[in-house]
Amino acid sequence: MNAQLPDEMGHFGIWGGQFVPETLMPALKELDQAYEEACQDQGFWDEFHTLCNKYAGRPTPLYHARRLSERMGGAQILLKREDLVHTGAHKINNALGQGLLAHRMSKKRIIAETGAGQHGVATATICALLGLECIVYMGDEDIHRQSPNVFRMKLLGAEVRPVTSGSQTLKDAINEAIRDWVTNVQTTHYLIGSVVGPHPYPMLVRDCQSIIGKETREQMLSQYNRLPDYVVACVGGGSNAIGIFHPFIDDKEVKLVGVEAAGRGLKGKEHCATLSLGSDGVLHGSRSYLLQDEQGQVSPTHSISAGLDYPGVGPEHSYLKDSGRATYASTSDIDALKGFKMLCETEGIIPALESSHAVYHSTQMAKDLPADKIIVVNLSGRGDKDLDIVAEAMEIEL
Amino acid sequence: MSRIENVFADRNNKALIGYVTVGYPSIDATLEIVPALVENGCNIIELGIPFSDPLADGPIIQKSSYDALRLGITPQKCIDIAKKLRENIDVPLIFMGYYNPVLHYGIGEFCKQCAEAGIDGLIIPDLPPEEGTELENTANEHAIDLIYLLAPTSDDERIKIVANRSTGFIYLVSLTGVTGSGAELPKELEEFVTRVRQTTSKPLCVGFGITTPEQASRVAHIADGVIVGSRIIKLIEEDPSLSSVRSFVRDLRNAL
Numbered sequence: 284m285n286a287q288l289p290d291e292m293g294h295f296g297i298w299g300g301q302f303v304p305e306t307l308m309p310a311l312k313e314l315d316q317a318y319e320e321a322c323q324d325q326g327f328w329d330e331f332h333t334l335c336n337k338y339a340g341r342p343t344p345l346y347h348a349r350r351l352s353e354r355m356g357g358a359q360i361l362l363k364r365e366d367l368v369h370t371g372a373h374k375i376n377n378a379l380g381q382g383l384l385a386h387r388m389s390k391k392r393i394i395a396e397t398g399a400g401q402h403g404v405a406t407a408t409i410c411a412l413l414g415l416e417c418i419v420y421m422g423d424e425d426i427h428r429q430s431p432n433v434f435r436m437k438l439l440g441a442e443v444r445p446v447t448s449g450s451q452t453l454k455d456a457i458n459e460a461i462r463d464w465v466t467n468v469q470t471t472h473y474l475i476g477s478v479v480g481p482h483p484y485p486m487l488v489r490d491c492q493s494i495i496g497k498e499t500r501e502q503m504l505s506q507y508n509r510l511p512d513y514v515v516a517c518v519g520g521g522s523n524a525i526g527i528f529h530p531f532i533d534d535k536e537v538k539l540v541g542v543e544a545a546g547r548g549l550k551g552k553e554h555c556a557t558l559s560l561g562s563d564g565v566l567h568g569s570r571s572y573l574l575q576d577e578q579g580q581v582s583p584t585h586s587i588s589a590g591l592d593y594p595g596v597g598p599e600h601s602y603l604k605d606s607g608r609a610t611y612a613s614t615s616d617i618d619a620l621k622g623f624k625m626l627c628e629t630e631g632i633i634p635a636l637e638s639s640h641a642v643y644h645s646t647q648m649a650k651d652l653p654a655d656k657i658i659v660v661n662l663s664g665r666g667d668k669d670l671d672i673v674a675e676a677m678e679i680e681l
Numbered sequence: 682m683s684r685i686e687n688v689f690a691d692r693n694n695k696a697l698i699g700y701v702t703v704g705y706p707s708i709d710a711t712l713e714i715v716p717a718l719v720e721n722g723c724n725i726i727e728l729g730i731p732f733s734d735p736l737a738d739g740p741i742i743q744k745s746s747y748d749a750l751r752l753g754i755t756p757q758k759c760i761d762i763a764k765k766l767r768e769n770i771d772v773p774l775i776f777m778g779y780y781n782p783v784l785h786y787g788i789g790e791f792c793k794q795c796a797e798a799g800i801d802g803l804i805i806p807d808l809p810p811e812e813g814t815e816l817e818n819t820a821n822e823h824a825i826d827l828i829y830l831l832a833p834t835s836d837d838e839r840i841k842i843v844a845n846r847s848t849g850f851i852y853l854v855s856l857t858g859v860t861g862s863g864a865e866l867p868k869e870l871e872e873f874v875t876r877v878r879q880t881t882s883k884p885l886c887v888g889f890g891i892t893t894p895e896q897a898s899r900v901a902h903i904a905d906g907v908i909v910g911s912r913i914i915k916l917i918e919e920d921p922s923l924s925s926v927r928s929f930v931r932d933l934r935n936a937l
Contacts (some may be wrong), residue, residue, distance in 0.1 A: 292811060300812050301809060301811055301812060302780055302807045302808060302809075302812055302834075303807060303809065304736075304737045304806050304807060304827070304830070304832070304854075305806075305809055305831055305832045305834075305835060305839070305843070306832035306833075306834050306854060306857050306858075307834075308809050308811075308834075308835070308839060309834045309835060309836055309839065310834065324852060332692045355746065371685060386909045405686070419933065448747075449733065449734070449747075450741060454734065455734075458735075461736045462736060462737075462739075462859050465721050465857060465858060465859055466739065466857060466858040466859065466862065467857075468834060468857055469834070477787070480743070562785075563784070564781050564784065564785065565779075565780045565784055565807070566734065567734075567736070567780065568807070575781065575785060578734040578755045578757075578785070579756065579781050579782035579783075579785025579786060580732065580750060580782065581733045581734050581781070589779075648883040
């Protein structure tokens with residue numbers, strides 16, 4: 284197990300790398316160098332932390348979900364409240380970091396892709412804050428599933444471009460964003476929203492999101508004088524999971540559990556449990572586990588949560604899976620809704636459907652564990668954006 | 682001498698490289714279109730292996746890939762079709778495809794099957810030399826060229842790397858963009874080709890966004906070959922009788 288990865292070429296073992304058209308290779312090198320310089324510059328991180336604190340509202344609380352824990356009758360469940368950060372999800376951490384980096388690189392035009400819309404909103408927010416032009420690619424199907432976030436992005440001054448190719452979801456939005464980047468690479472920074480894509484993105488996004496795990500670790504030590512037994516997070520591309528996992532990598536006693544979306548069940552094809560059922564592949568610039576058919580074509584996926592509806596996964600997760608440092612489970616649409624409802628009823632917190640996958644899985648873990656064990660769940664976002672979908676699933680008319 | 686070397690043996694004879702997506706609009710059509718391209722002046726054929734996520738391609742080739750996939754075209758079928766084409770065609774056949782289907786097929790087996798089918802080269806737009814070592818070595822063992830790409834954004838250091846590693850020829854992407862984009866070729870094209878020429882004596886072929894005989898002629902003045910893709914696909918779509926595409930290729934050939 285090596286917490287110092289990736290190597291210089293962006294590899295985590297056999298995973299990761301840079302599988303992109305030649306046109307983008309110089310831009311990746313430029314980004315890598317700019318990031319390396321920024322890393323040496325205390326001023327950059329000071330600005331990042333100041334904005335995280337004064338603008339985004341960090342640190343977020345680590346909250347003991349007492350009634351939820353009691354209902355399960357086992358281990359204690361603690362929630363890392365990323366839902367309370369500005370814009371309502373952890374995505375802002377990465378958008379802030381990359382926005383500052385783009386500013387440093389004098390890139391005035393920002394493009395991004397979004398699935399659930401949370402990353403699009405976070406990017407639009409940072410662009411408004413820093414005075415940058417913002418274009419967000421979003422699958423046509425996702426535009427319909429997450430219309431409140433589309434409106435938010437527009438209010439924040441972003442242009443939302445519908446993507447009608449392929450499955451019209453996150454995967455296709457990334458294809459389209461990459462095509463835009465290939466075309467406008469000299470003026471544009473591609474602000475990727477997850478720990479996916481070519482090097483240095485998986486590292487860069489991880490480093491920005493690691494603020495979640497660093498805070499969690501400090502809060503555990505100051506509030507409980509110990510580390511947690513388990514850290515649980517949902518995994519689509521995997522940025523909130525890497526963010527909370529990474530600072531615990533060297534703490535061998537802390538078990539790391541990623542939760543993928545099992546959609547309508549792992550037996551059929553309507554899921555996006557990439558690490559559970561995928562195989563070696565290359566998509567969107569990096570090598571990682573991938574859901575694909577027997578011909579190497581990327582599979583269509585399904586999840587009730589747009590943010591997890593992605594056939595790939597960040598390369599570092601593939602490495603953590605192979606090395607055994609993290610394990611990966613999955614939660615179905617129906618169970619995610621149960622998790623959603625349970626958290627509403629026991630704690631007065633409406634979670635994002637993405638996070639609900641991790642919440643449900645943690646409750647199932649908690650049941651079978653003694654009361655002195657601690658499970659930290661990354662509550663990566665709030666659920667306001669999902670009310671229409673939940674109402675529809677519950678057959679309630681709003 | 683390989684078939685590709687043969688094409689570039691006399692640099693005064695410019696190469697005309699025509700691209701088709703295999704299986705678009707049907708397998709029978711591919712078997713008819715490729716000989717038609719050769720008869721009318723193409724001396725290298727690029728056969729596109731369709732992929733679900735063609736991120737270097739513009740809307741025209743995206744759609745042809747999508748349609749071909751819906752018809753059930755697989756990498757295996759592409760190899761079978763190439764084999765069949767090879768029975769009657771002497772010009773180099775090059776596969777253009779994304780890396781994932783090749784990786785999934787198995788690099789060793791893919792190269793072996795390609796060699797048996799009479800494939801002369803591979804163009805993998807999402808595989809830069811940094812990630813290409815395994816495929817490059819295996820392809821070369823089977824006497825298949827791995828043709829790398831350069832773009833206007835490539836600096837001198839990258840030009841050196843690609844020039845050193847690419848075999849057969851070097852694919853110069855004319856513009857920063859996807860296939861089929863741009864009404865005009867960039868004014869910096871000559872400077873770009875000259876920059877690469879200073880580093881290497883390998884043949885240079887230019888593609889992306891070439892849609893007219895005039896543009897082909899401009900490119901032929903500076904490069905060793907002209908690559909045309911989206912325009913051919915568009916003409917096949919508009920005129921399934923193939924008479925438009927035949928006369929277009931003839932016009933291109935006459936302009937070189």
